[in-house]
Amino acid sequence: MAETTTVPQTSQNTARRVKFVITRQDTPETKPYTEEFDLPYRPGMNVISALMEIQRNPVNANGGSTAPVCWESNCLEEVCGACSMVINGKPRQACSALVDQLEQPIRVAPMATFPVVRDLVIDRSRMFNALKKVKAWIPIDGTYDLGPGPRMPEKKRQWAYELSKCMTCGVCLEACPNVNDKTDFIGPAALSQVRLFNAHPTGEMNADDRLDTLMEGSDGIEGCGNSQNCVRACPKGIPLTTSIAELNKQTTKRMFKRWFAQ
Amino acid sequence: MKGYYARKVHSLLGVIPLSLFLIEHAITNYAAFDGGQEGFRKAVHTLNDLPLVFFLELFAIWLPLLFHGVYGLYIAYQAQPNLGHFKTERNWRFILQRVSGVIAFVFIVWHVYSTRFQITLGNTTHDELGGFMHNIVTQPGFFVFFLVGVIATTFHFANGVWAFLVSWGITVGPRAQRISSYACLGLFVIVTALFMLSLFAFRGEEFADTASAITTLKTMIG
Numbered sequence: 001m002a003e004t005t006t007v008p009q010t011s012q013n014t015a016r017r018v019k020f021v022i023t024r025q026d027t028p029e030t031k032p033y034t035e036e037f038d039l040p041y042r043p044g045m046n047v048i049s050a051l052m053e054i055q056r057n058p059v060n061a062n063g064g065s066t067a068p069v070c071w072e073s074n075c076l077e078e079v080c081g082a083c084s085m086v087i088n089g090k091p092r093q094a095c096s097a098l099v100d101q102l103e104q105p106i107r108v109a110p111m112a113t114f115p116v117v118r119d120l121v122i123d124r125s126r127m128f129n130a131l132k133k134v135k136a137w138i139p140i141d142g143t144y145d146l147g148p149g150p151r152m153p154e155k156k157r158q159w160a161y162e163l164s165k166c167m168t169c170g171v172c173l174e175a176c177p178n179v180n181d182k183t184d185f186i187g188p189a190a191l192s193q194v195r196l197f198n199a200h201p202t203g204e205m206n207a208d209d210r211l212d213t214l215m216e217g218s219d220g221i222e223g224c225g226n227s228q229n230c231v232r233a234c235p236k237g238i239p240l241t242t243s244i245a246e247l248n249k250q251t252t253k254r255m256f257k258r259w260f261a262q
Numbered sequence: 263m264k265g266y267y268a269r270k271v272h273s274l275l276g277v278i279p280l281s282l283f284l285i286e287h288a289i290t291n292y293a294a295f296d297g298g299q300e301g302f303r304k305a306v307h308t309l310n311d312l313p314l315v316f317f318l319e320l321f322a323i324w325l326p327l328l329f330h331g332v333y334g335l336y337i338a339y340q341a342q343p344n345l346g347h348f349k350t351e352r353n354w355r356f357i358l359q360r361v362s363g364v365i366a367f368v369f370i371v372w373h374v375y376s377t378r379f380q381i382t383l384g385n386t387t388h389d390e391l392g393g394f395m396h397n398i399v400t401q402p403g404f405f406v407f408f409l410v411g412v413i414a415t416t417f418h419f420a421n422g423v424w425a426f427l428v429s430w431g432i433t434v435g436p437r438a439q440r441i442s443s444y445a446c447l448g449l450f451v452i453v454t455a456l457f458m459l460s461l462f463a464f465r466g467e468e469f470a471d472t473a474s475a476i477t478t479l480k481t482m483i484g
Contacts (some may be wrong), residue, residue: 089347175344180342214266216265216266218265225337225356227357244428245439248428249432250431253431
């Protein structure tokens with residue numbers, strides 16, 4: 001990438017510095033605290049490259065040596081969902097958070113809706129458990145060859161593809177005022193996946209099972225309070241609120257069907 | 263009853279019967295502005311001449327109000343506001359829906375106690391209600407409480423209708439939800455205007471005539 005080839009000499013960039021205030025936490029049980037860092041500026045740097053700089057030279061703004069900040073990241077191109085964190089108050093991907101576009105000091109904190117493992121590393125297990133719960137897959141295995149499935153109309157495929165961009169990053173759950181310790185709400189991401197798999201011609205065969213899980217217990221679709229922060233926060237631009245409203249329609253129909261057809 | 267069905271009942275009761283009753287209430291009150299003392303008395307009489315009026319009140323107002331109010335407090339408690347980081351119109355409405363709901367709950371409990379329950383106690387009658395209201399709303403403190411309570415209630419009603427349309431999967435896409443927002447804004451303006459006109463009408467000298475008004479107020483306060 002261009003930025004790696006244009007790294008200036010260390011002596012030249014003493015003029016510009018970048019200030020970071022990072023919320024840290026040593027273990028899942030200990031209390032969080034903030035630590036300030038003063039880093040040399042490099043053109044095109046993002047929050048991840050800043051964290052890498054701290055890793056190379058773990059010294060805080062007071063000049064004291066400290067443990068390097070822990071974080072998670074993989075793809076560095078906003079498709080894997082691993083580097084979600086709260087940057088200047090907004091949950092987003094750290095890899096696409098360019099320092100040039102951020103107000104300083106840059107405040108970085110873990111998405112505390114999830115259990116914090118250490119520093120910026122969070123445990124997103126609840127999202128994957130939610131996908132299992134709603135059966136966010138298409139069952140194609142049988143004891144014999146089931147043959148080819150029905151074709152998907154191209155028009156449907158186009159909007160369904162948008163839903164399939166979900167990377168389970170957890171930003172929508174962090175943005176949602178109804179995902180917290182006081183509720184069991186499963187969150188927008190898993191709901192949108194129900195819409196995706198219910199739209200698929202083969203997945204549709206299990207549509208009712210998925211809808212039923214959204215209507216049982218206390219973690220289902222009723223947890224949505226229409227703040228619509230999720231659709232604003234989603235880094236992939238997934239129409240989450242349209243998915244939720246569409247599922248509201250599907251579950252409502254399912255409810256009446258269950259009442260009157262049994 | 264928990265989860266999906268409780269929330270669905272909560273949502274349904276908000277529109278049928280509570281929103282319908284609120285509109286009816288606004289129209290009845292408007293008679294105070296439109297027809298004065300006599301018009302209001304007639305409107306109240308028409309309403310109380312409905313067959314099985316006690317059961318209508320019980321099943322179309324009191325019980326739905328109780329469930330919607332109490333379950334609504336629980337919904338409000340569950341939210342963790344984050345307006346600081348998401349200053350969007352929808353997030354404002356999310357918060358205001360919960361805040362206005364709590365204000366409306368307190369206001370309505372007081373309002374039912376100070377009017378309908380006083381009739382049950384025999385401190386006033388349907389015929390004297392106009393004068394009774396005059397004595398409440400001519401006191402600046404109660405008048406402000408009324409203004410705040412009414413606006414909170416009508417906002418909660420209009421925004422609640424918008425949310426109902428989403429929650430029942432009637433308005434699905436962003437365009438439908440935007441257009442229904444404007445429609446609900448119109449609903450808010452109309453119903454609020456009807457209540458405001460009646461509140462200011464109750465302050466008029468015409469309603470001061472009712473003879474027993476002052477004594478009934480004394481019994482209410484004392």
